[in-house]
Amino acid sequence: MKNKSIGIIGMGVMGKMYANRLSNAGWSINASDVPEKYEQLQKEYSASKNVSILPNGHLVSRCSDYIIYSVEAKFINEVVAQYGPSTKLGAIVGGQTSCKAPEIAAFEKHLPPDVHIVSCHSLHGPGVDPKGQPLVLIKHRASEESLALVENMLSCLQSKYVHLTAEQHDRITADTQAVTHAAFLSMGAAWKANNQFPWEIGRYLGGIENVKINVTLRIYANKWHVYAGLAILNPAAQKQIKQYAESVTELYKLMLGGHRSELSDRIKTAGAAVFRYDQDQDLLLEDELLDQFSLGAIPKERVRNNHLSLLAMVDCWWKLGIVPYDHMICSTPLFRMWLGITEYLFRKPDLLEEVIDTAITDNTFRADDLEFTFAARDWSDRVSLGHFDGYRAKFEDIQKYFAPRFPEATKLGNEMIKTILERTREK
Numbered sequence: 489m490k491n492k493s494i495g496i497i498g499m500g501v502m503g504k505m506y507a508n509r510l511s512n513a514g515w516s517i518n519a520s521d522v523p524e525k526y527e528q529l530q531k532e533y534s535a536s537k538n539v540s541i542l543p544n545g546h547l548v549s550r551c552s553d554y555i556i557y558s559v560e561a562k563f564i565n566e567v568v569a570q571y572g573p574s575t576k577l578g579a580i581v582g583g584q585t586s587c588k589a590p591e592i593a594a595f596e597k598h599l600p601p602d603v604h605i606v607s608c609h610s611l612h613g614p615g616v617d618p619k620g621q622p623l624v625l626i627k628h629r630a631s632e633e634s635l636a637l638v639e640n641m642l643s644c645l646q647s648k649y650v651h652l653t654a655e656q657h658d659r660i661t662a663d664t665q666a667v668t669h670a671a672f673l674s675m676g677a678a679w680k681a682n683n684q685f686p687w688e689i690g691r692y693l694g695g696i697e698n699v700k701i702n703v704t705l706r707i708y709a710n711k712w713h714v715y716a717g718l719a720i721l722n723p724a725a726q727k728q729i730k731q732y733a734e735s736v737t738e739l740y741k742l743m744l745g746g747h748r749s750e751l752s753d754r755i756k757t758a759g760a761a762v763f764r765y766d767q768d769q770d771l772l773l774e775d776e777l778l779d780q781f782s783l784g785a786i787p788k789e790r791v792r793n794n795h796l797s798l799l800a801m802v803d804c805w806w807k808l809g810i811v812p813y814d815h816m817i818c819s820t821p822l823f824r825m826w827l828g829i830t831e832y833l834f835r836k837p838d839l840l841e842e843v844i845d846t847a848i849t850d851n852t853f854r855a856d857d858l859e860f861t862f863a864a865r866d867w868s869d870r871v872s873l874g875h876f877d878g879y880r881a882k883f884e885d886i887q888k889y890f891a892p893r894f895p896e897a898t899k900l901g902n903e904m905i906k907t908i909l910e911r912t913r914e915k
């Protein structure tokens with residue numbers, strides 16, 4: 489079987505992760521990136537006997553049996569238009585982009601009819617061990633033999649295959665990824681707007697606050713186009729992000745107006761709709777686990793917070809009829825952590841009461857929540873308008889603000905993800 493070869497077009501962080509792991513498993517890899525990176529890539533892979541760096545995607549396409557496009561989602565149409573017609577007769581083509589509608593449309597438009605299409609999507613970033621993580625496979629236009637060959641090639645990742653259609657993939661990832669990112673992106677925007685580094689402020693340290701900080705920094709340490717692509721190009725994502733912003737705004741108004749019983753009823757109705765399963769089951773995340781991963785010194789006594797971001801998430805799921813546990817088979821590490829901390833709050837009745845009380849009586853959060861509300865709406869507007877440049881400008885501005893802490897936060901975030909993933913189970 490290993491006389492078959494794998495082509496990778498786009499040797500960024502995901503393309504390299506695939507090239508490294510597949511070549512170590514004995515597959516021969518043909519890879520290319522943009523011409524400016526050719527020499528550097530050749531140097532980088534000069535000692536790797538299974539990886540050939542080629543000058544462009546035409547050369548990769550004409551000699552490989554399974555070709556994976558691992559480029560920015562917003563370029564997928566033009567890159568497939570360029571190299572797709574050079575695909576080897578009878579080969580299989582797939583893509584690693586996070587939103588499948590534009591990718592599949594590009595394949596249908598530009599690939600010769602004899603070419604099979606089996607797409608993929610590893611539901612984790614390049615720094616996470618793929619073992620046991622979901623890997624979506626989409627047999628869009630292919631024989632069983634072609635699917636079996638792709639499964640065989642990718643089996644060295646030791647991920648869990650999830651077979652979906654492109655439409656199912658986009659609907660589920662809108663629920664799991666896009667809206668999760670919107671929440672963390674908004675936290676970062678709000679902290680920056682208030683000129684805060686949350687790890688320097690007592691109320692943002694310990695327990696679920698650690699997850700908020702570490703995940704936010706992890707997202708901002710990544711490339712803007714990953715988040716922009718999966719939000720802007722996925723129509724289902726725009727709807728989710730808009731509902732999240734509306735939930736944030738409406739709950740914030742109830743808090744500002746001091747409408748305790750309306751706020752409490754709404755939160756509890758939403759919680760009852762989302763957290764319906766057996767109450768005896770263990771929580772996804774526990775205190776001792778969460779306290780381990782702090783960027784600052786945890787105060788002796790936990791400081792109250794109204795957790796607007798988490799309340800709004802559950803409100804949003806409720807309004808859209810989403811039960812997040814249904815998506816666990818197709819979840820990313822960040823989604824599991826996000827669900828873990830919302831569950832933590834909603835399944836501790838005393839904590840939920842404290843949060844509602846804080847929301848009504850404690851004015852010290854108003855400024856943070858105001859900026860968080862603006863941020864959620866602004867991200868939603870940028871996504872709905874489909875402005876990649878507007879998205880990029882905001883993302884990179886906030887990225888610059890947090891950049892000095894990225895090395896430390898990434899290290900801590902990796903440890904946190906590793907530990908949490910070992911402990912979290914599927915529901």
Ligand SMILES: NC(=O)C1=CN([C@@H]2O[C@H](COP(=O)(O)OP(=O)(O)OC[C@H]3O[C@@H](n4cnc5c(N)ncnc54)[C@H](OP(=O)(O)O)[C@@H]3O)[C@@H](O)[C@H]2O)C=CC1
Nearest residue numbers: 498500501502503521522558559560561584585586612613
């Ligand atoms: N990062 C992540 O956590 C994950 C990302 N993904 C998806 O995987 C894809 C790749 O992402 P990622 O690796 O993070 O991004 P990177 O930006 O690291 O990699 C993309 C690479 O493709 C290159 N490229 C652009 N045009 C061409 C071309 N015509 N020919 C060859 N190469 C080209 C880019 O060059 P240049 O920089 O010059 O444009 C860049 O080196 C994206 O669609 C992303 O959404 C999926 C799962 C996880």
Ligand SMILES: O=C(O)C(=O)Cc1ccc(O)cc1
Nearest residue numbers: 586611612613665820821822
């Ligand atoms: O876990 C997350 O949500 C991430 O941020 C990493 C990521 C980004 C893009 C993908 O298509 C898949 C995973």
